[in-house]
Amino acid sequence: MRIYPIIVDGKEVDTGKHATFPDMDKVVVDPGIAIALQMRDTSAMQRLVFSRLPSFIPRSAPEMRYLRDYRRAHGVPRYSKDELDESTYAEVAISREPDIEGALSAGVRDRPKLYNPFKLLSTGVTLDERVEALYQAGLAIKKRFQEVRDVSVKEGVPIKTFEWTWTMFTEYLERETFELWGRDLDLKEAPGRDGGKNFQFREPYGVTCLFTPYNSPLALGILSITSSILAGNATILKPPSKVPLSTILLGQAFLQTFQEMGLPSAMIQVLTGGGKTLMDRFTSDRRVGAIVWYGDSDTGIELWSEATRRRIQMAPELAGSDACLVWGRDVNLDFAAKMIVKGRFLGSGQACMAVKRLLVQDTLHDDLVRLVVEEAEKLQLGRPSDPDVSLPPLGLTAMYLLLDQMEDARAKGAKVVTGGFRCNYLSEPDTAGLFYKPTVLTNVEASMRVMQEEVFAPALPVLPVGSIDEALRVANASRFGLRSSVFTDDQSVSLRWAKEIEAAGVSVGQDHLYFDPHMPHLGGYKDSGIIGAKYFPVMLTRMKYVHSGPAAEFL
Known part of the structure; x- marks a missing residue:
C-alpha cells in the first residue's frame, strides 16, 4: 500500500502516523466498507453502540446521521480483515x-x-x-x-x-x-x-x-x-x-x-x-x-x-446561491437548458459557483423546464471508473443539508418534476445511499430554504418571473453574491442584469462555470466575500x- 508523505523543507516525510483512505470506486458500490473501516479504528464501546444500540447513536452531526441511516437500512456490515485490507487504497502521513x-x-x-x-x-x-x-x-x-x-x-x-x-x-x-x-x-x-x-x-x-x-x-x-x-x-x-x-x-x-x-x-x-x-x-x-x-x-x-x-x-x-435568468422572445432555450444543467449538476452540484436558483420569464417557464428535465435525466451517477458517469457521491454534510431543504420545500408545496430521492450507485432508492438523483423543483416560493440557503447538492428550484424588476428583486434578496448568468436575446436585459445584479461575476449567454486566465479568481459580494471579484x-x-x-x- 502506498503511503503519501508530507513535504517539509524540501524533504518528503513519512511521520509514522497515518490516516487510511479506502478505494472510493469500491465504496460507491458497497458503502459498508467505509463504515467497517471506520469501526475498526473506534473503541469497543462505540462498536457496541453501533451494532447493538443504534438508537443511542447521536443525531448531532451528518456523520452520525449517516451511521444511523445505514444501520437502519442495511444492518451491521461484516467483512474479513483481508477484505478490508483489499479495499484500502492508501495511507497519508499526518x-x-x-x-x-x-x-x-x-x-x-x-x-x-x-x-x-x-x-x-x-x-x-x-x-x-x-x-x-x-x-x-x-x-x-x-x-x-x-x-x-x-x-x-x-x-x-x-x-x-x-x-x-x-x-x-x-x-x-x-x-x-x-x-x-x-x-x-x-x-x-x-x-x-x-x-x-x-x-x-x-x-x-x-x-x-x-x-x-x-x-x-x-x-x-x-x-x-x-x-x-x-x-x-x-x-x-x-x-x-x-x-x-x-x-x-x-x-x-x-x-x-x-x-x-x-x-x-x-x-x-x-x-x-x-x-x-x-x-x-x-x-x-x-x-x-x-x-x-x-x-x-x-x-x-x-x-x-x-x-x-x-x-x-x-x-x-x-458560499454562493447563484441566480440564472432566462428571458426573451427568441432566446435559444435548448442551449440555455444545456448550460443550466451543466452549471447546476456538475460534481453533483457541489460547487460554490453553480446555478442554484433558476429564474425564467413566465411565458417560457414550461418549455424551459421540459428541456432542463430532459437534460438532467441524461446525467448518470455510479462508479467513478465508469466513463459514462458524471455525478460523484455527495459529501455527508451536503447530503443531510439537502434532505432537510427538500423536506422544507415539499412541506411548502414545491413540486418535484424529476429526481427528488436519495439512491445508491445504481440509481435505486436507498435511504442510506451516497447519491441524490438530479432534481428539478417547480412551484417554489422565495421563502423556501432551497431559495434562501446555499444548495450544495444536485437540486434546482425554478421560479417564473413576470418582469426584470421581479427577477432582480428575487435574485438580490439572497445573502450571497458569488456569480450570476443570463440567457437572453435582448441586449438591454443583459446590460441591466450585469449592472444591477448583486454578484461579483456575470456570465452572458455562456456556461455559468466558464473560466479563462483573463478573468478574476472568484470572489463575491455580501456573504460570498464582501470585497467583490479578486x-x-x-x-x-x-x-x-x-x-x-x-x-x-x-x-
Missing part, C-alpha cells in the same frame, strides 16, 4: 507539531529569497524566474495525467468530471497565464514632481497557508498554489482531509521541478491533518502572513474576522511604494 514548526521555520528562512522586486543579481527569485518555474512545473504535471487521473478516481472523482477539470484548469499552467497575472505584481516606475522617481510593487506576505477544498481539489489546488508562488510567498499547502491524495501529488510535482531548478526549498511545502487544528495553529502563529480558505460562509466569515484581528491577510472563498496573486501581496529624491541613488 503532520506532527515538529513538522509544522519545521515548515514555518523554513518559510521564514526562505522568505527573503523568494522575491526580488528590483531584479538585482543574487538577491532572490525574480518575478520572471517564478513565472518560468511555474511553467516548468505545469509541464511536469501534464506529464503525470494518467497518474493524477487514476488517483482522483480512487478518491471518488468520475472520469468525466476529472477530464473536464483537467482540460480547463491545466490551461492555467501556461507561461502566458503567469505573465498576465504577474503584470499587477511587477515593479512600476513613474516620475516624481520633485524630479525624482516613484516606484511601486506588490510585496508577498511571506508564509502563506492554503486550505484547498474537497469538492474541487485539482482545479482550486492549481489555482491556489500557482497564485501564492507567483506572488512570491513561502507556500504551505494543506490538502483537503477527505481527498488529500491528488493534492499531495500536485505538491510533489511542484517540489521536484523547483528542486531541479535550484530554487528555495520552502517555495512549496505540504502539511496534513485536521482542518480546524491546523487553522487554529496557523492563525495563532505570528509568522503566518496570509491564508487561503474555501468553505461555507458562516465559518469563513468567522475565520476571516479572527485572521484580521491577528493581522493575517485572508483570502476566503465562500485575483489571488494580488490579494496574497500588499502594495509597497518608494520615492527617491532627484539626488538620491536608487535604481
Whole structure:
C-alpha cells in the first residue's frame, strides 16, 4: 500500500502516523466498507453502540446521521480483515507539531529569497524566474495525467468530471497565464514632481497557508498554489482531509521541478491533518502572513474576522446561491437548458459557483423546464471508473443539508418534476445511499430554504418571473453574491442584469462555470466575500511604494 508523505523543507516525510483512505470506486458500490473501516479504528464501546444500540447513536452531526441511516437500512456490515485490507487504497502521513514548526521555520528562512522586486543579481527569485518555474512545473504535471487521473478516481472523482477539470484548469499552467497575472505584481516606475522617481510593487506576505477544498481539489489546488508562488510567498499547502491524495501529488510535482531548478526549498511545502487544528495553529502563529480558505460562509466569515484581528491577510472563498435568468422572445432555450444543467449538476452540484436558483420569464417557464428535465435525466451517477458517469457521491454534510431543504420545500408545496430521492450507485432508492438523483423543483416560493440557503447538492428550484424588476428583486434578496448568468436575446436585459445584479461575476449567454486566465479568481459580494471579484496573486501581496529624491541613488 502506498503511503503519501508530507513535504517539509524540501524533504518528503513519512511521520509514522497515518490516516487510511479506502478505494472510493469500491465504496460507491458497497458503502459498508467505509463504515467497517471506520469501526475498526473506534473503541469497543462505540462498536457496541453501533451494532447493538443504534438508537443511542447521536443525531448531532451528518456523520452520525449517516451511521444511523445505514444501520437502519442495511444492518451491521461484516467483512474479513483481508477484505478490508483489499479495499484500502492508501495511507497519508499526518503532520506532527515538529513538522509544522519545521515548515514555518523554513518559510521564514526562505522568505527573503523568494522575491526580488528590483531584479538585482543574487538577491532572490525574480518575478520572471517564478513565472518560468511555474511553467516548468505545469509541464511536469501534464506529464503525470494518467497518474493524477487514476488517483482522483480512487478518491471518488468520475472520469468525466476529472477530464473536464483537467482540460480547463491545466490551461492555467501556461507561461502566458503567469505573465498576465504577474503584470499587477511587477515593479512600476513613474516620475516624481520633485524630479525624482516613484516606484511601486506588490510585496508577498511571506508564509502563506492554503486550505484547498474537497469538492474541487485539482482545479482550486492549481489555482491556489500557482497564485501564492507567483506572488512570491513561502507556500504551505494543506490538502483537503477527505481527498488529500491528488493534492499531495500536485505538491510533489511542484517540489521536484523547483528542486531541479535550484530554487528555495520552502517555495512549496505540504502539511496534513485536521482542518480546524491546523487553522487554529496557523492563525495563532505570528509568522503566518496570509491564508487561503474555501468553505461555507458562516465559518469563513468567522475565520476571516479572527485572521484580521491577528493581522493575517485572508483570502476566503465562500458560499454562493447563484441566480440564472432566462428571458426573451427568441432566446435559444435548448442551449440555455444545456448550460443550466451543466452549471447546476456538475460534481453533483457541489460547487460554490453553480446555478442554484433558476429564474425564467413566465411565458417560457414550461418549455424551459421540459428541456432542463430532459437534460438532467441524461446525467448518470455510479462508479467513478465508469466513463459514462458524471455525478460523484455527495459529501455527508451536503447530503443531510439537502434532505432537510427538500423536506422544507415539499412541506411548502414545491413540486418535484424529476429526481427528488436519495439512491445508491445504481440509481435505486436507498435511504442510506451516497447519491441524490438530479432534481428539478417547480412551484417554489422565495421563502423556501432551497431559495434562501446555499444548495450544495444536485437540486434546482425554478421560479417564473413576470418582469426584470421581479427577477432582480428575487435574485438580490439572497445573502450571497458569488456569480450570476443570463440567457437572453435582448441586449438591454443583459446590460441591466450585469449592472444591477448583486454578484461579483456575470456570465452572458455562456456556461455559468466558464473560466479563462483573463478573468478574476472568484470572489463575491455580501456573504460570498464582501470585497467583490479578486485575483489571488494580488490579494496574497500588499502594495509597497518608494520615492527617491532627484539626488538620491536608487535604481
